[in-house]
Amino acid sequence: MHFSDITPLKRNLKTIDMRQVSEKKHDELNQKPKDALFHSLTLIAIGTISYIIADIVHEVIGHGGACLLAGGKITLLTSVYFRSEVHSFITDTFGPLANLVTGILIWTLLRKVNYSKIYFQLLLLHIMTFNFFWFSWQCFYTGITNKGELPPVILYL
Numbered sequence: 001m002h003f004s005d006i007t008p009l010k011r012n013l014k015t016i017d018m019r020q021v022s023e024k025k026h027d028e029l030n031q032k033p034k035d036a037l038f039h040s041l042t043l044i045a046i047g048t049i050s051y052i053i054a055d056i057v058h059e060v061i062g063h064g065g066a067c068l069l070a071g072g073k074i075t076l077l078t079s080v081y082f083r084s085e086v087h088s089f090i091t092d093t094f095g096p097l098a099n100l101v102t103g104i105l106i107w108t109l110l111r112k113v114n115y116s117k118i119y120f121q122l123l124l125l126h127i128m129t130f131n132f133f134w135f136s137w138q139c140f141y142t143g144i145t146n147k148g149e150l151p152p153v154i155l156y157l
Contacts, residue, residue: 042119050126054099054134055079062098066091092149096138103131 063082067074072086084091106128115121142150 043122046119046123046126050123050130053127054102054130057098057102057131058095058134061102062095063091065098066094095149096135099131099135099138103128103135106131 059077059079059082063084064074064077067082067084067086070086070088070090072084072091074082074084076083082091082095106124110121110124110128115124138149142148
């Protein structure tokens with residue numbers, strides 16, 4: 001190969017300014033912590049919202065809905081406790097059952113629908129998981145201590 005053969009190739013190559021490359025990399029490095037912070041805050045929000053939804057399903061929809069269907073009046077409703085004038089095994093049982101039904105519905109939804117947004121899919125997955133955990137914990141706690149929300153159901157079985 002002769003030197004004259006290389007010269008046309010040399011003319012076609014673009015000149016790369018190393019200062020531009022280093023500035024570009026510097027900009028990319030400066031953006032990564034911002035992106036990481038955004039992703040971290042998003043994941044924290046997804047976890048928090050998932051728990052709140054599972055809590056609302058359990059206390060409000062489950063216990064509160066059963067109480068209203070039974071004709072009772074809610075006297076105390078917090079994120080941890082539910083009290084009503086009408087106390088029956090139905091109002092006790094509907095809290096965990098609402099979590100189970102919600103978990104199954106979201107599981108079915110996740111299997112049938114293809115979501116392009118990863119954060120929405122992650123939110124649904126967390127909501128499903130919290131609801132299944134809540135129901136499972138109630139079954140476990142009742143089986144060990146014979147207390148909680150499910151013993152009346154076990155007695156009727």
